[in-house]
Amino acid sequence: MAIPVRCVARRIFRDCTRKVSVLSTQQATKPIYPSNSIVCRFYSNDSEGKSTHFGFETVPEGEKAERVYKVFESVAEKYDVMNDAMSMGVHRLWKDMLLHIMNPLPGARLLDAAGGTGDISIRFLEYTRTQRERQQRRSVRSQQTLSWQDISQNYTPSDDQGPAESTAVSTAVVCDINKEMLKVGKDKAEKLGYSSGLSWVVGDAEELPFADDQFDVYTIAFGIRNVTHIEQALDEALRVLKPGGRFMCLEFSKVSNPLLSRLYDAYSFQLIPVMGEVIAGDWKSYQYLVESIRKFPDQETFKGMIEDAGFFQVQYFNLTGGVVAIHSGFKL
Amino acid sequence: MTLKRHAYVWSHAIYAVNKRNAKFQLDMAALLRGLKAGRALRSLGSVAVQAAANPQSSNIRRGFHRAALLRVHDESKNPASSSSSTPHHEHYQAHSLPADEGTSTSTHEASAGGAATGQEDPQVNTSYQDQGGEQNEDYETEEQLAERILTAALDFVPQHGWTIEAIAAGAETLGLSSASTGMFINGAGDLVLHFVGHCNTQLTEILADQHKHVQLGQAEQKKTAEFLRDAVETRLRMYIPYMDTWPQAMSILILPHNIPHSLKHLSTLMDDIWYYAGDRSTDMNWYTKRAALTGIYNTTELVMLQDSSPDFQDTWTFLDNRIQDVVNMAGTAKQVAATGEAVAQGLMGAAVTLKNMTGLNQRR
DSSP, rough: OOOHHHHHHHHHHHHHTTTTTHHSSSSSSOOSHHHHHHHHHHHHHHHHOOEEEETTEEEEEEHHHHHHHHHHHHHHHHHHHHHHHHTHHHHHHHHHHHHHHOOOOTTOOOEETTTTTHHHHHHHHHHHHHHHHHHHHHHHHHGGGGGHHHHHHHHOOOOSHHHGTTTTTOOOEEEEEEHHHHHHHHHHHHHHOOOOTEEEEEOOTTTOOOOOOEEEEEEESSSSSGOOOOOHHHHHHHEEEEEEEEEEEEEOOOOOSSSHHHHHHHIIIIIIIHHHIIIIOHHHHHHHHHHHHHSSOOOOHHHHHHHHTEEEEEEEEEEETTEEEEEEEEEE | HHHHHHHHHHHHHHHHHHHHHHHHHHHHHHHHHHHHHHHHHHHHHHHHHHHHHHHHHOOOHHHHHHHHHHHHHHHHHHHHHHOOOHHHHHHHHHHHHHHHHHIIIIOOOIIIIHHHHHHHHHHHTTOOOOOOOOOGGGGGOHHHHHHHHHHHHHHGHHHHSSSHHHHHHHHHTTTTTTTGGGGOOHHHHHHHHHHHHHHHHHHHHHHHHHHHHHHTTTSOOOOHHHHHHHHHHHHTTGGGOOOOOHHHHHHHHHHHHHHHHHHHHHHHHHHHHHHHTTOOOOOOHHHHHHHHHHHHHHHHHHHOOOOOOOHHHHHHHHHHHHHHHHHHHHHHHHHHHHHHHHHHHHHHHHHHHHHHHHHTTTTO
């Protein structure tokens, strides 16, 4: 389904570039054919620059990426502290839930896009390490009651290494557009002792610096609402995933319960910017944060966008009554 | 002219006599026999129709499911939207359809699966070229891909047990990353239920095949006891390659969230075996027969778990004995009923005689 959409988009783009010379002479007042008017409008928008939302503000698209960069540059130092303060520590549970649903097997490669301070990647490495230990314990236990035939087989060297997970090590790549966030994350990881198996890469989620079919799991936690073109980010995710790979997105979403929604809105708009000012000295960034949450599409719409990008078996899980939703899709 | 009239009168007379005779014979026993005969004929006809139509879809239910999948696939043209309605719906589909779709993909992908997806093909992939393994996923639904992964995973069960690792290994043989095991929310349960459903469809095919041979006169109809014995043995033999890990599989099957599905598989299995054994009862016998066979099957399976005799001979001996028990029980039950009737009649006769003797029966 993604392919016809892309073809149509490309055709429209080709049409509008071809018709440039024709339309530039006319005034775009009353074109006869509706298709021309659509094409004309597309071209005129392109010349002005399409606008998008930055919180509740409307900004030109080119500017949004820059302003998001500045926001995260200023919050990088206190990012983790603020997360704990704003969510009262619940964000750790959300991220643990993401890992639990992902259930990665040892040997999987993770791309943590908009990974920032590396929370998800560190949890991923921890999870796969415990899984690997459990598997090894199980294999040792099963070898304790071997028959003499099996023991003799174990002494002869076998060519195939058997299950890949016995030797494979899981690796995680943290990719973020913001160098400050990556710096903070690197320091944190070194302090916790996760140096091997983690890479830190600067990159734009809309244009990932990786080859095709590289990763088993692609996650983007609390990052996709900051991306200017969400569809491009989804397309890139599809590209870098291996066949059978999983796309997972942890993001703030719409609360369905009206009472909870009112409480949540009050908390978001009254308390969070205040906390931001007090703890991090930055009101505007946290104002942007809560506004960008409201601007993000709801669960079903986002699910539709993921399906349009070409993922299969898309489903979402609501956490904390819809405050946060985990969307998951597969590249099949 | 007169000859014709004579013939007419004669035939009419015969008809009248027969009618009277029929009326005379029309007591409960004959009525029951007639009904049974009618039912048997009707069911025989339907079996013949089903056996002729499609040996794999011996169940109308399966045909409906396949039709539903085709319709859905044609309508949506996007497999994702058809099955990703809600997580619960997916879960249900993943469980109910494997038993039904197992034939179309894992066992006879060429024939039935080709028939099912072949009908979809001309309507769906007009624009997609056959560019590789991944893009073939446009032609088949996610359920069919899940089927394929689980079937591939069965090869790794002796090594990994009934676990997610086995499914991951199976996915890797198909060229998919191990992250695709996330599709199976029930994990190992999905694998075990898929296998059980697969075995059930295999058995149904074998029984239908045998039935066809009997219909064509190529083979003799087996006696009920022998038929049951052979059916249960064939079915249990399918577990032999996985015997080492079968206790783990059984424990997965009785997990609370898997019990509805495993019970469903078991009940359809018993129903199929009795159907092909020729049972067309519509009274309490339907339940007692299936309950008896379920008991036999489960106990034999348990005996098989710890059987170490060559080719599981002890298990088959146990099976023979249990079936013999049931047969004896049935015979004994009939005898008890007959004796009871006789005793009751005797008592009634004695009571009437007493009343006559004491003169209570006379009207004054």
